[in-house]
Amino acid sequence: MMAQHFQPGNSMQIVDLGERRFLTHFNLKYIRVLGEGNDGKVVLASSASGLVAVKKFQRSQTSRGREGRFLTEVNTMRRLSHPNLVPCYQAAMCDAYFAYSMPYYPGGDLTTVLSGHNPMDTATIMRCMIEVSFAVEYLHERCLAHMDVKLENVFLDGAGHAHLGDLGLLKHVTTESRTLPARGLGGTYAYFGPERFQAGPQDGIDPFRCDIYAIGVTCWLLVSKDESAVNVDYQARVRATTGVRGSVRSALEQMLEPEPAQRPTVSKVLELLFLTILLLLLSLVVVIILIIVVVILATVIVVVVVVVVVHVEEVVVVVVLLVEVVVLVVVVVVVVVVVVVVVVVVVKVAAILVIMFLINVM
DSSP states (O other), rough: OOOOOOSSSSSSOEEEEHHHHHHHHOOOOOEEEEEESSSEEEEEEETTTEEEEEEEEEOTTOOHHHHEEEEEEHHHHHOOOOOTTTOOOEEESSSSSSEEEOOOOOBBBTHHHHHHHHHHOOOHHHHHHHHHHHHHHHHHHEEEOOOOOGGGEEEOOOOOOEOOOOOOEEOOOOTTTTTTGGOOOOGGGGGGGHHHHHOTTTSEEEEHHHHHHHHHHHHHHHHHHHOOOSSHHHHHHHOSSSSSSSHHHHHHHHHTSSSSSGOOOOOOHHHHHHHHHHHHHHHHHHHHHHHHHHHHHHHHHHHHHHHHHOGGGGGGHHHHHHHHHHHHHHHHHHHHHHHHHHHHHHHHHHHHHHHHHHHHOO
């Protein structure tokens, strides 16, 4: 698909409130603080249409960089539209802070998975990473690199679907080489690929491959429940860890490839993640079939023993009849299970294709 270049500019009116408060101006009622950081805090508020989260950036004489990040994030959020990207409702500049409102995600961010408050199985993790990858693909198609994909920037709604936020470090790549000088790229050290640590200030870095590595790190932390670390060979960790399913391991190894040029594109990442979920579903079907077969065989053995004890002369006839019944039952069960799985997979793939089509025509 041909890249659709993002058109920067002021896409919305950022209200200058002066001394007035953000919540008061937009008729929002403060509820509580959701989180705090070096740049400011996020508070929960209620509006006429429901709950919203308000992100505040503290303003000072030394906050020019923070102001630029705020403007980048707000303008980008308002110009882009994707079901897995966090949108912006209102934005304003006050004397003491900058602020914007966005949806409230009751599931919190993906760090809740590691803390045990929001446990996920492998299939659910893969589904969340597919949703994150859809958002990143949408950005990459517009020559935009997120540059800060991480657990803290992926939010879960009430249904458990993932939404990628925090676009303040986003980069618009217009060069033919699709690279940018290393010194101008932001991000979180624990999610940096090896090239970020090895590069000089003027060396060209492919920010799109940086996003792929960050997706891989995020996925690995969820699967392994490992702690993030700086300048670590995550690919080696994946290979050294036992208990990781083959399809999951393969996808992780490719995303965490130390050599940027050998990492897959985000479209290829989506293929890998879809294949992983399909294989997980198939393995589940195989386990169910084996359990059914074992139960049936155990039942046959019990019945045969009873028949032997009661009527020895009827054993052969009964055994033949039971074998025929068991074979018929097993065939029916296998056919039903396969049909159900095929229908489920077809429905999911069809839904994904429809979503992709709608996204591409937006």
